[in-house]
Amino acid sequence: MKKTILLISALVCLLNSCNKEDASPTTTEKPITYSNFKITSVKINNIPFTDGNGSSWDVSSGPDVYFRLTDKNDTEYTKGTQYNDILSTNLPFGWNFTKAFEINNLNTTFFVEIYDHDDLDSDDLIGIVGFNASYFTNGYPTSIPLSNSGCDIVINGTWY
Numbered sequence: 001m002k003k004t005i006l007l008i009s010a011l012v013c014l015l016n017s018c019n020k021e022d023a024s025p026t027t028t029e030k031p032i033t034y035s036n037f038k039i040t041s042v043k044i045n046n047i048p049f050t051d052g053n054g055s056s057w058d059v060s061s062g063p064d065v066y067f068r069l070t071d072k073n074d075t076e077y078t079k080g081t082q083y084n085d086i087l088s089t090n091l092p093f094g095w096n097f098t099k100a101f102e103i104n105n106l107n108t109t110f111f112v113e114i115y116d117h118d119d120l121d122s123d124d125l126i127g128i129v130g131f132n133a134s135y136f137t138n139g140y141p142t143s144i145p146l147s148n149s150g151c152d153i154v155i156n157g158t159w160y
Contacts, residue, residue: 034159043094048150063116106134127151
């Protein structure tokens with residue numbers, strides 16, 4: 001009987017001294033936040049091939065497409081070279097920047113303006129897509145799809 005009581009006492013002491021503790025240490029690391037974004041490319045996935053009246057942008061061919069990157073004051077920051085006679089079968093197409101466009105104020109709204117170049121009259125505005133980098137700071141995606149009025153684009157870049 002003495003041995004049984006001693007054995008039970010030893011087991012109780014053993015069980016009380018073996019409390020399971022959390023093996024994973026707590027960390028106080030702050031989540032990574034970025035305050036700048038570099039645009040490295042713009043890709044056009046879709047554009048309307050007719051204007052608001054249902055007419056083709058160019059009479060005998062597809063539109064001659066280029067883009068401008070501007071702000072609300074129409075300040076032009078960069079402009080893409082022209083792609084001539086774009087057809088729907090040419091989609092998607094785009095521009096890789098030789099020098100990335102740096103956005104140092106994430107709250108600034110920029111606009112990708114897509115145009116059809118015309119030699120004899122003013123260029124036709126195909127569409128405008130707005131972009132404010134601060135709207136994409138949840139997860140910091142490097143590819144940002146945007147669309148407006150039939151224009152579907154992707155802005156690619158790097159957060160830093």
